[in-house]
Amino acid sequence: MSPALRARARYIALAVLSPLCLLGLWVLATSQGWVKSVLLPPPQAVLASLTDMVTQGYSGISLAKHLAASLTRVGIAFFAGALLGVTLGLLRGRVPAIDALLLVPAEMLRPIPPLGLIPLFILWFGIGELSKVLLIFLSVFLIMMVNAHAGARSCPADLLRAAQSLGASRMQVFVRVVFPSALPQITTGLRVAMGTGFSILVASELLGGDRGLGFIILDASNFFRTTYVFAGIVVIGAIGLASDRLIAWAGRRLVHWDGRR
Amino acid sequence: MTTWGTPPAAVGVAHPKPEVVRLERVGLDFDGRPVLKDLSLSIRRDEVVAVLGPSGCGKTTLLNIVAGFLQASSGVALANGREISGPGPDRGVVFQSYALFDWMTVQDNIAFSLSCAGRPRSEQLEVAQQMVQLVGLTGFEKAYPYQLSGGMKQRCGLARVLASKPSVMLMDEPFAAVDVQTRETLQEEILRIQAATGCTIVFITHSIEEAVFLGHRILLMQRGGFGAFKEYAVELPEPRSNPENRLHAEFVRLRGEVYRDLRASYAAEAA
DSSP states (O other): HHHHHHHHHHHHHHHHHEEEEEHHHHHHHHHSSSSSTTOOOHHHHHHHHHHHHHHHTTBBOOOHHHHHHHHHHHHHHHHHHHHHHHHHHHHHHHHHHHHHHHHHHHHHHHHHHHHHHHHHHHHTTTTHHHHHHHHHHHHHHHHHHHHHHHHTTTTHHHHHHHHHHTTOOOOHHHHIIIIHHHHHHHHHHHHHHHHHHHHHHHHHHHHHSSHHHHHHHHHHTTOOOOHHHHHHHHHHHHHHHHHHHHHHHHHHHTTTTTTTT | OOSSSOOOOTTTOOOOOOOEEEEEEEEEEEEEEEEEEEEEEEETOOEEEEEOOOOTSHHHHHHHHTTTTOOOOOEEEETTTTOOSSSTTEEEEEEOOOOOOTTSSSHHHHHHHHHHHTOOHHHHHHHHHHHHHHHTOOOOTTOGGGGGHHHHHHHHHHHHHHHOOOEEEEESSTTTOOHHHHHHHHHHHHHHHHHOOEEEOOOOOOEEEHHHHHHSSSEEOTTTTTOOOOEEOOOOOOOTTTTGGGGGGGHHHHHHHHHHHHHHHHHHHHH
16 A cells, blocks of 8 residues: 555544544543433434434425525525625725725625524515525635635735736736635635635524424424434534535645645 | 737838837826836837846836726827727736636637627637647646646736737746746747747846846836936847857856946945
8 A cells, every 4th residue: 555545544534533533522521421312322222213204204394304404505505605705806806996995895794604694684685595595605605705705815925917918907807816816715716715604504494484393403403302403413413524525625635736836 | 820919011111110118208106205207118019128227126027007907197108009008918018926727727728818808608618729839738728727837927927918819018027037048948938929929028138047037128227217217229140049149159148247337336326
């Protein structure tokens, strides 16, 4: 085995071992009675609830429908937020006037916790889909704008000069030089925004409705069905992990030059 | 071989070749401090002008004014008779940092100016292929810049500029980051390409050997001299790309002369 392959194998072994150890600790803590099972149910009970959710659904709605509702909300908000955030972030990085216009509103909005906005969003947009999607959109948008802005600022001056002296117009410089050179930071931003998107999803599903992964968690916790709370958390966690790995993988393929200069 | 720029003057006629770059009493202030004062310079077609001097002598500032990256604070800066108002493909720049686009293949880097100008893809590929052959990158058309060595990166940078057929190539210490053997090969390549294409070159360097080997003229600047320069004519046998020129008596003599003048300017600075 080559040293590179051995390092890779060790990496994968550790990455698999760490969740298994946590699971072992969980089994131990519950089977030894270190914690009350209503606070931390044993993994077998969570698995039983998860199986029940997969086969029977939750509150009369199949798990697939809960999943579809949540993924649609996150998907739309993520796509729209990333598109607008990247565009405005790149523009802020290159056009001082646009940066000046957006600086105060964006930076005042960013530290406000989305939960604090829920009452306002209910007043303004009701308790339907719009409120939920907008709440996630706002978080994704703000994260993506910061990352794209930083990416555009980090574009080396010589690259901009090279493009200009080769006859590129302002628009061509922006699309063909500023945007690709910001891609490493944009992909990092997408990973952060995706994680945040799922965490805001749970909060956004506080805004009424009868379906969604967040709804399952909130509804189950209202009725002290702790094993279903954990089952819901496991599903969101798994989707979060999968989407993060997908973006990271796609990012490495897209931004193949990153770290190799 | 390809030629470009203004059409050649009639053969055998005494009047000089057309002026590609003209600076008249150019001054530049940076944060209220003068960097260049009253600099006048004329560069004609086919010339290789080596600008030599220590860091802080204003040689890169001079290049940035011609490139259009900096605006002169006073005086007149002309390229092909027109006032320089910004960067443009008539004045190609080769950077010390290569400044290649990492997300594009060698071929697409080279075709960048043509694709910005909206030339058809077939023409882009054809010109890129010619330039790849000219600079010796055959077989690396589809490689990405990070897969190339330093010397090959600069060949790509050179081809990218040549593809836009500039009337003058501005080279800012382009070989400062490559090893000595590669640097000497690239110097010979530059002169071979210059002879083949008849392009005009302004070459910034802080190496005396490089200036003497490459330049038809050398401008020696000194630190704190605001761009004032001493000028030397280089009389070395053709073809200038012949590496034997490095051993020529005139090469050795002129290198010595420039070296003494440079030392004298340091001594004057220290006093």
